[in-house]
Amino acid sequence: MSILTVTAKIRMRLNTVPVTYRVHCDQCAAVAVNGQLCHEVGCPVAWKDVKKSCGWCGTMFEREAEYQQCCSVDCSNAFYGTNFYEEPPH
Numbered sequence: 797m798s799i800l801t802v803t804a805k806i807r808m809r810l811n812t813v814p815v816t817y818r819v820h821c822d823q824c825a826a827v828a829v830n831g832q833l834c835h836e837v838g839c840p841v842a843w844k845d846v847k848k849s850c851g852w853c854g855t856m857f858e859r860e861a862e863y864q865q866c867c868s869v870d871c872s873n874a875f876y877g878t879n880f881y882e883e884p885p886h
Contacts, residue, residue, distance in 0.1 A: 851875045 819828045824836040835842035847856045850867040852875040857867035866872040873879055 819826045819833050821833075821835055821839065821841065823841050824839040826833055826835050826839070828834065833845050835845070843859060843862045846859075848859055848864070849856055850871050851865040852871035853867065855867050866875050
């Protein structure tokens with residue numbers, strides 16, 4: 797019996813079989829390191845996987861745009877000090 801077979805049997809007995817993570821990114825060759833998705837440097841969609849803290853209220857949120865700073869329109873208006881999304885008067 798080889799050392800690998802003995803090690804595998806011990807792991808199965810102790811329920812310590814390593815977990816396999818499958819990851820996929822359309823823009824780069826992403827990998828999982830200790831269960832965390834890691835994109836290549838310069839991947840254009842890497843920002844989508846990272847939650848950000850709202851600049852105004854501090855709530856963690858998932859961004860819809862790369863440079864989004866706030867979780868809602870109300871927080872954006874308060875953060876920037878203006879009615880950021882309102883139509884200008886004619």
